[in-house]
Amino acid sequence: MADTLETAYANSTSTTPVVILDGASSTTYTILSLLFCQTGDYAITFSLYRTDSGGSTNKTYIYKNQSIPYLSTFEHTDKIVLEASQELWFESSGTSNLDVVASYLKQTSPTGDVLKEHSTILTGTPDGWDTTTNGGAGSDMLPVAATTRTVLSISICNASTSVDITFDIGYLVNDTQPHRYLYRKQSVPALSTFIHNSKLVVASGDNLQLRTPDEVANTDLGIVVSYLEQS
Numbered sequence: 205m206a207d208t209l210e211t212a213y214a215n216s217t218s219t220t221p222v223v224i225l226d227g228a229s230s231t232t233y234t235i236l237s238l239l240f241c242q243t244g245d246y247a248i249t250f251s252l253y254r255t256d257s258g259g260s261t262n263k264t265y266i267y268k269n270q271s272i273p274y275l276s277t278f279e280h281t282d283k284i285v286l287e288a289s290q291e292l293w294f295e296s297s298g299t300s301n302l303d304v305v306a307s308y309l310k311q312t313s314p315t316g317d318v319l320k321e322h323s324t325i326l327t328g329t330p331d332g333w334d335t336t337t338n339g340g341a342g343s344d345m346l347p348v349a350a351t352t353r354t355v356l357s358i359s360i361c362n363a364s365t366s367v368d369i370t371f372d373i374g375y376l377v378n379d380t381q382p383h384r385y386l387y388r389k390q391s392v393p394a395l396s397t398f399i400h401n402s403k404l405v406v407a408s409g410d411n412l413q414l415r416t417p418d419e420v421a422n423t424d425l426g427i428v429v430s431y432l433e434q435s
Contacts, residue, residue, distance in 0.1 A: 214304040221295040234309040235284040244301040257289040264323040265426040268363040282357040285321040285430035326425035346412040355404040364424040
């Protein structure tokens with residue numbers, strides 16, 4: 205396994221999506237920081253999302269229409285893990301001049317304790333532990349595994365343009381109720397992102413679940429969990 209620290213650069217001057225990192229097979233990327241600098245003379249918004257290979261499959265937002273004033277910098281300092289062939293894209297509003305600098309750890313053919321990600325999109329109904337798509341199993345935002353996992357960060361992006369959402373996150377010991385709550389009715393407004401960045405150990409046989417207890421069904425909640433799996 206080869207570990208190298210590297211930097212990626214990207215620029216957007218239109219609304220056309222731009223790739224920041226185009227993942228390769230047998231390679232894991234751990235984003236350490238992202239800087240978005242608007243060098244133009246007016247405010248814009250940008251969106252950041254991860255996809256599977258090809259740039260459009262299993263598109264999960266990390267930020268949606270995040271505002272950035274003119275001559276300002278937006279900094280993301282929480283880890284984002286991309287597994288083999290996954291990609292990181294962004295797009296900006298209007299005619300902008302947005303520079304992006306990504307600092308990351310690149311691991312080729314990782315073995316042993318490995319960095320991984322689990323991304324889901326909520327497709328649930330209110331008042332239940334909701335179902336998820338593109339990787340989710342039932343209501344799991346991090347499914348049961350036979351290994352111990354240390355969660356490095358969780359991002360929850362409400363991509364709705366108008367609906368505010370609250371959510372619960374519950375820890376299940378041996379995949380058995382009752383839930384041990386980590387968050388209870390945590391608010392995430394429309395076009396906002398909630399980030400959990402303190403480490404959380406999920407033991408073998410345990411899992412994390414998410415629900416939206418509001419009286420509002422939604423399909424716009426993107427969830428990205430980055431973690432270290434210990435073999």
